[in-house]
Amino acid sequence: MVSIARADAATPRTPGTPMWRQAVRERWMYLFIIPGLLYFVVFRYLPLLGNIIAFQEYSPFLGFSDSPWVGLENFRRILTDPEVAVAIRNTLTIATLQLLLFFPAPIALALVLNTMVHEPLKRLMQSVLYLPHFLSWVIIVALWQQMFGGDGVLNQALRVAGNEPINIMNNPFFFKPLLVLQLIWKDTGWGTIIFLAALTKIDTGLYEAAAIDGAGPWRRLWHITLPGIRSIIFLLLILRLGRILDTGFEQIFLQRGAVGAEAAEVLDTFTYFRGIQGGDWGFSAAVGLVKGLVGAVMVFGANRLVKRFGEEGAF
Amino acid sequence: MTATGLGPTPDASDNPLDVAALAGPRAGERRRWAATSRPAWEERPSRVATALKGLLLAVLAVVMVFPFIYVIAVSFSSYQDVVRGGLILWPQNPTLEAYQAVLKGGIVTRALLVSVGLTLGGTLLDMTMTVTLAYGLSRPGVPGRRFVLALVLLTLLFAPGIIPNYLLVKELGLLDTYAALILPGLINAFNLVILRNFFMSLPQEILESARLDGASDWRILWNITLPLSKAVLAVVALFYGVAHWNEFFAATLYLNDAQKWPIQLVLRQYVLQGGSLADAAVIDPNQPPPPAQTLQMAVVVIATIPILIVYPFLQKYFTRGVLSGAIKG
Numbered sequence: 001m002v003s004i005a006r007a008d009a010a011t012p013r014t015p016g017t018p019m020w021r022q023a024v025r026e027r028w029m030y031l032f033i034i035p036g037l038l039y040f041v042v043f044r045y046l047p048l049l050g051n052i053i054a055f056q057e058y059s060p061f062l063g064f065s066d067s068p069w070v071g072l073e074n075f076r077r078i079l080t081d082p083e084v085a086v087a088i089r090n091t092l093t094i095a096t097l098q099l100l101l102f103f104p105a106p107i108a109l110a111l112v113l114n115t116m117v118h119e120p121l122k123r124l125m126q127s128v129l130y131l132p133h134f135l136s137w138v139i140i141v142a143l144w145q146q147m148f149g150g151d152g153v154l155n156q157a158l159r160v161a162g163n164e165p166i167n168i169m170n171n172p173f174f175f176k177p178l179l180v181l182q183l184i185w186k187d188t189g190w191g192t193i194i195f196l197a198a199l200t201k202i203d204t205g206l207y208e209a210a211a212i213d214g215a216g217p218w219r220r221l222w223h224i225t226l227p228g229i230r231s232i233i234f235l236l237l238i239l240r241l242g243r244i245l246d247t248g249f250e251q252i253f254l255q256r257g258a259v260g261a262e263a264a265e266v267l268d269t270f271t272y273f274r275g276i277q278g279g280d281w282g283f284s285a286a287v288g289l290v291k292g293l294v295g296a297v298m299v300f301g302a303n304r305l306v307k308r309f310g311e312e313g314a315f
Numbered sequence: 316m317t318a319t320g321l322g323p324t325p326d327a328s329d330n331p332l333d334v335a336a337l338a339g340p341r342a343g344e345r346r347r348w349a350a351t352s353r354p355a356w357e358e359r360p361s362r363v364a365t366a367l368k369g370l371l372l373a374v375l376a377v378v379m380v381f382p383f384i385y386v387i388a389v390s391f392s393s394y395q396d397v398v399r400g401g402l403i404l405w406p407q408n409p410t411l412e413a414y415q416a417v418l419k420g421g422i423v424t425r426a427l428l429v430s431v432g433l434t435l436g437g438t439l440l441d442m443t444m445t446v447t448l449a450y451g452l453s454r455p456g457v458p459g460r461r462f463v464l465a466l467v468l469l470t471l472l473f474a475p476g477i478i479p480n481y482l483l484v485k486e487l488g489l490l491d492t493y494a495a496l497i498l499p500g501l502i503n504a505f506n507l508v509i510l511r512n513f514f515m516s517l518p519q520e521i522l523e524s525a526r527l528d529g530a531s532d533w534r535i536l537w538n539i540t541l542p543l544s545k546a547v548l549a550v551v552a553l554f555y556g557v558a559h560w561n562e563f564f565a566a567t568l569y570l571n572d573a574q575k576w577p578i579q580l581v582l583r584q585y586v587l588q589g590g591s592l593a594d595a596a597v598i599d600p601n602q603p604p605p606p607a608q609t610l611q612m613a614v615v616v617i618a619t620i621p622i623l624i625v626y627p628f629l630q631k632y633f634t635r636g637v638l639s640g641a642i643k644g
Contacts, residue, residue: 019458020458022456022457022458023457023458023459026454026456026457026458028531028532029451029454029457029460029532030451030457031451032447032448032450032451032532032536033447033448033451033452033457033459033460033463035444035447035448036444036445036447036448036451036463036467036502036507037448037463037466039444039448039501039502040463040466040467040470040502041466042483043483043498043499043501044470044475045466045475046483047475047476047479047480047482047483048475048479049479050475050478050479050480050482050483051475051476051479053478053482060485112368112371112372115368116372117353125372125375125376126630127626127630128376128379128380129375129379130630131379131626132379134557134561134622134626134629135561135619135622136560136561136563136579136582136618137561137563138563138579138582138583138586138587138618139582139615139618139619141587142386142582142586142587142611142615143382143383143386143615144382145586145587146382146385146386146389146612147381147382147385151608153385185378185379189379204354207354207356207357208354208356211356211357211358212356216358217358239471239472242472242473246474249477249564250563250564253567254583254587257588268477271476271477271478272477272568275477275478275481276477276478276481276568281478284477284478285476285478285479288476288477288478288479289476291476292473292474292475292476295472295473296472296473299472299473315468
């Protein structure tokens with residue numbers, strides 16, 4: 001039922017027509033396809049070749065062809081570099097928190113919104129909940145600073161009440177939960193859209209029949225609603241796992257200075273600072289390559305696992 | 316979550332099983348008044364459950380809206396309002412001083428112009444590229460299009476990585492140019508899939524008969540497909556537009572020259588890093604200058620306004636299920 005791309009309609013190609021003749025007949029269609037294809041080849045596939053510098057001691061002055069080859073040295077350094085270890089640890093912690101706390105949030109919120117029977121009120125709630133998704137991380141972080149920063153609303157209130165101000169935005173201890181809370185605040189509402197759409201596709205006759213047979217609200221939730229959106233949950237989970245190590249560059253980059261690298265460095269920011277700022281090109285390319293490969297393994301592994309459990313998977 | 320009914324709430328009009336409509340005038344009347352559509356078989360939730368759910372939703376709404384109200388209020392506050400301290404939810408002496416100071420300074424104005432240009436130009440190019448490819452891939456019977464579609468969909472699963480992308484932009488000589496902010500993101504695979512799925516859901520007979528009448532594919536796209544797709548085109552264009560307006564990462568990566576910065580980078584420097592808006596013009600030398608906080612909040616509001624302007628248009632389409640077309644098989 002669920003797949004990313006719509007299935008093809010029956011092709012009007014008459015059986016027996018050779019492929020090339022069909023291609024000649026449809027030659028004008030290639031004018032539509034080729035510019036877009038060129039874009040994907042140049043900007044999405046050609047860069048993959050740049051990963052060869054992961055096997056070089058790359059220097060921009062020498063270029064790809066003249067930089068010395070170092071074999072797997074850059075990958076060996078991943079295992080020994082203490083800063084990479086910190087970045088890996090932070091990335092995994094944040095990714096786990098996001099998966100456990102952020103991923104289910106839109107499902108729960110969608111179920112609550114779905115019980116709202118007052119349509120205008122429901123639409124108003126949706127408008128309010130979707131809005132932060134469209135704001136940049138710079139603005140989101142600025143808003144949070146105004147709420148929880150040193151001079152923010154929270155600390156003003158604490159001072160008025162005669163309490164000591166507490167430091168949330170600059171505290172390495174709070175940093176990771178704070179990141180996840182910000183993400184929940186920004187994107188939970190928007191995330192409900194896809195589940196709300198899936199919920200409307202559940203046959204209402206099922207609910208009626210179950211209710212008449214004496215199933216209460218919770219049993220209908222468990223036996224009708226959740227199975228009805230299960231395949232979309234799995235699809236999103238698979239896609240999410242492919243990007244599990246993308247912990248959000250902008251959000252962390254913007255707040256890294258406030259808490260320091262020890263708490264905030266993740267693989268993406270490490271690659272940026274060590275590679276583009278620090279000039280250690282080959283090494284940071286190796287880190288990025290390993291990260292990409294882990295993502296690919298995760299997505300294909302999750303897809304196979306889901307299929308083994310009898311679901312459809314993403315592809 | 317509360318123990319209220321967890322069933323769906325379909326519109327009465329498109330639900331043939333809606334027995335509530337037959338349950339007598341009183342039920343119908345109440346429903347119109349409350350604009351609700353609870354099916355007859357569904358239990359009425361208990362008062363406690365309703366109250367708890369109402370409380371939850373009210374808290375959520377406050378949590379979402381409060382920061383915006385506060386920031387807007389501070390941006391309009393006068394020096395006295397801020398110095399007096401306390402929670403500002405409504406400026407006592409509202410003033411436009413902060414906005415005047417920020418916009419007269421030049422840096423914010425220039426960054427705004429850069430962002431407007433990038434947003435308009437970038438969105439136009441994105442839409443041209445995405446629409447043509449989506450149309451090409453939506454037509455049946457073109458050999459090779461499955462392969463192209465597979466290439467596109469595969470990019471949903473992996474990204475090349477920061478360093479290889481940077482090297483490509485550098486090799487192409489695009490560092491410190493605005494092209495570096497537009498070309499690498501011309502087509503978003505997700506937006507492409509939305510458009511392609513929508514084009515394929517249009518009645519293909521119309522396109523076929525236009526073809527038989529001798530219309531070129533350009534004419535079919537321009538005169539038939541696009542006019543039928545206005546709503547979904549609007550949504551995709553606004554997605555692209557919002558992404559360009561919010562552009563931060565690529566600008567950080569590729570623009571070293573601060574003169575070329577778009578609004579989000581200026582916002583970061585002044586608001587998050589506390590860079591002084593030293594260039595903020597003095598409006599009245601006899602008055603104390605607007606405090607830094609109101610200047611910062613004015614920049615935040617200015618950067619948010621374009622989103623708030625397009626948001627109602629976007630919002631109109633969200634609930635219509637335009638986007639759910641992307642995941643329907």
